[in-house]
């Protein structure tokens with residue numbers, strides 16, 4: 001945990017008209033796709049898309065819905081919500097695709113964000129699609145569009161300049177202690193969701209025998225070359241229950257693992273290796289320390 005010194009941390013979001021490349025850029029920065037939806041009601045007005053951890057900084061990317069031409073009250077409320085989010089972030093990246101001329105939509109959004117306290121960075125996206133000459137023209141047009149602290153050309157597809165963009169955005173974050181724990185990629189409690197899926201699979205068919213005796217703790221999640229490795233422990237209260245969960249020649253545990261793995265793969269949208277261990281934690285339901293450890 002970093003707490004002081006030159007550490008910077010804060011919130012940023014990308015805005016821009018549809019198709020400007022916001023999602024692709026977010027994924028390129030965070031480095032992995034995150035599509036977990038939390039069953040909990042949102043406690044903040046924005047959804048955290050991902051947290052980029054670096055030695056000296058933490059960049060939290062938040063999602064905002066698009067701004068609409070308000071035709072209805074709902075449309076107006078949505079726009080209020082968008083503006084509320086914009087007013088809470090430290091940096092706004094306005095995405096402008098290099099392969100298209102700046103249009104009315106871009107001017108509209110640019111005008112909307114120009115009065116906010118956030119630092120504005122213009123991000124010229126998809127530079128892999130245009131020639132140097134076109135890019136130069138576009139950069140000039142962006143320069144005329146508004147007052148930006150920086151203008152950064154990037155390609156989320158080739159990765160060119162993505163690191164530079166992050167450096168620029170981090171440079172505009174306030175000095176602040178770390179906001180989220182190390183290793184946390186989203187504020188969705190993804191390890192909790194994974195544990196719930198494993199617990200559901202482990203309970204399937206033995207609910208009557210082990211009504212409230214199973215708890216699951218995800219110990220570690222590692223992502224390597226597109227494979228998410230999950231190490232989790234299934235806790236029961238007695239060794240007789242352990243035998244039930246594992247089954248004859250571990251047949252039941254294998255089924256539990258297969259089912260939970262498939263569901264977690266659906267959840268995170270990627271391949272999963274799931275390592276399950278069944279452990280006895282005597283009377284965990286009555287032990288406050290164990291309960292806290294198991295997330296209750």
Ligand SMILES: Nc1nc2c(ncn2[C@@H]2O[C@H](COP(=O)(O)OP(=O)(O)OP(=O)(O)O)[C@@H](O)[C@H]2O)c(=O)[nH]1
Pocket residue numbers: 016017018019020021022023024025066125126127128129154155156157158
């Ligand atoms: N060649 C190239 N294509 C890109 C790049 N970034 C995004 N695209 C493509 O542009 C299209 C739109 O990208 P998105 O990231 O979905 O754009 P968005 O701004 O999130 O779009 P909305 O969700 O509609 O607001 C997709 O087909 C992407 O594959 C890039 O750097 N280079």
